[in-house]
Amino acid sequence: MKILIRSAQPTDAYDIRRIQAEGWIDNNLSPVTGITQEYIAQVLKISLPPCADKINETQILIEQSPDEYLIAEIDKNVVGWVVRHSYTEGVWAFGIYVDRLYRGKGIGTKLMAQFLSKYPDEKFKIIVSKSNTAGIRFYTGFGFQIRGEKKDHFNDDAVNHLPIVIMQNYD
Numbered sequence: 001m002k003i004l005i006r007s008a009q010p011t012d013a014y015d016i017r018r019i020q021a022e023g024w025i026d027n028n029l030s031p032v033t034g035i036t037q038e039y040i041a042q043v044l045k046i047s048l049p050p051c052a053d054k055i056n057e058t059q060i061l062i063e064q065s066p067d068e069y070l071i072a073e074i075d076k077n078v079v080g081w082v083v084r085h086s087y088t089e090g091v092w093a094f095g096i097y098v099d100r101l102y103r104g105k106g107i108g109t110k111l112m113a114q115f116l117s118k119y120p121d122e123k124f125k126i127i128v129s130k131s132n133t134a135g136i137r138f139y140t141g142f143g144f145q146i147r148g149e150k151k152d153h154f155n156d157d158a159v160n161h162l163p164i165v166i167m168q169n170y171d
C-alpha cells in the first residue's frame with residue numbers, strides 16, 4: 001500500500017468534506033451524547049454527501065492557501081488530510097481525518113509526522129471529544145497532552161455539556 005503525501009488541489013474539496021463528515025459522524029453520532037444526524041447536518045452543516053456550499057468553501061480555501069492542506073493519496077484516491085486552520089495568540093489549531101475504510105493502517109501517522117516536520121517550531125493545539133479515545137491515543141503518540149477542557153464547543157445548548165479536551169504539543 002503506497003501512501004503519497006502531497007499538497008491539496010481544488011478538486012480534492014469533495015473528498016476532504018466527505019472524509020471530515022465520516023469522522024464527525026463516526027465519533028459523535030450517538031443516543032448517549034444526544035448528537036443526532038439532524039444536529040450534525042443542520043447546526044454544523046456537515047453531511048454525507050457533503051453540501052455544495054461547504055465543498056465550495058473548501059475549494060476557495062485551497063485556492064487561497066494550497067500548501068496548508070496535506071493530502072494522503074493511495075492509488076489516486078484521497079484517503080486522508082491534515083490542515084492548519086486558525087491562529088490565536090501564537091498557537092495554531094489543526095484538523096486531521098482519515099477515510100473510515102483506511103483508519104488504523106498508519107495513514108494518520110504519516111500525515112501527522114509530515115505535518116509536524118513542516119512546522120518544527122510551531123505550537124499546536126487540537127480539540128478532541130473525551131470519548132474519542134483512539135484520537136487521544138493518536139495525539140499522545142506525537143507528544144500532545146491534555147491541557148484543559150473546552151466549554152460551549154458545540155455552540156448548542158443540547159450538546160454543550162459533552163466533555164471536550166484541549167490537547168497541546170507545548171507546556
Ligand SMILES: CC(C)(COP(=O)(O)OP(=O)(O)OC[C@H]1O[C@@H](n2cnc3c(N)ncnc32)[C@H](O)[C@@H]1OP(=O)(O)O)[C@@H](O)C(=O)NCCC(=O)NCCS
Binds near residue numbers: 023103107108110
Ligand atoms: C484519529 C485518526 C486521524 C488517526 O489516523 P489513523 O490513520 O487511523 O491512525 P494510525 O493508523 O496512523 O494509528 C496511529 C495510532 O493512533 C491510535 N489509534 C488509531 N486507531 C485507533 C483505534 N481504532 N483504537 C485505538 N487507538 C487507535 C493508536 O495509538 C495508533 O498507534 P498503533 O498503531 O501503534 O497502536 C483517524 O483514526 C481518524 O480520522 N479518526 C476519525 C476522525 C478523528 O477522530 N479525527 C480527529 C478529530 S480531533
